[in-house]
Amino acid sequence: ALPQIITAIVAALPQIITAIVSGVVGAIPQLIDAGIQLLTALIGALPQIITTIVAALPQIIASIVSAIGGAIPQLVQAGIQLLTA
Structure with missing residues (x-):
């Protein structure tokens, strides 16, 4: 079929x-x-969107800094691998 x-x-x-x-x-x-x-x-809605983003900016920045801070060992290892390659 x-x-x-x-x-x-x-x-x-x-x-x-x-x-x-x-x-x-x-x-x-x-x-x-x-x-x-x-x-x-x-x-x-642009003014409301901008206001919301600006209000969330401290949390966004803190999250980015925290993520980068937590990934420092991996970033260092990747840097070493790039330099030795």
């Missing part, structure tokens, strides 16, 4: 591709409208 199913799918492929392309082309105005709405919403 599997070869027959595969043959049927291959035979229907041009119709499937045509339907997909037609659907995407037909949806272009909606996609553009949704993209404009998303961009407008992001621009409108």
Whole structure:
């Protein structure tokens, strides 16, 4: 049964591709409208986004410093391997 199913799918492929392309082309105005709405919403929320990032900055910096501090032995070992290679 599997070869027959595969043959049927291959035979229907041009119709499937045509339907997909037609659907995407037909949806272009909606996609553009949704993209404009998303961009407008992001621009409108930019002050809140910046405020949130600035508020989280100390935690972000502390996490980065902690991660680098915890990885110092691996960084030193990698540096030694690079120099000796």
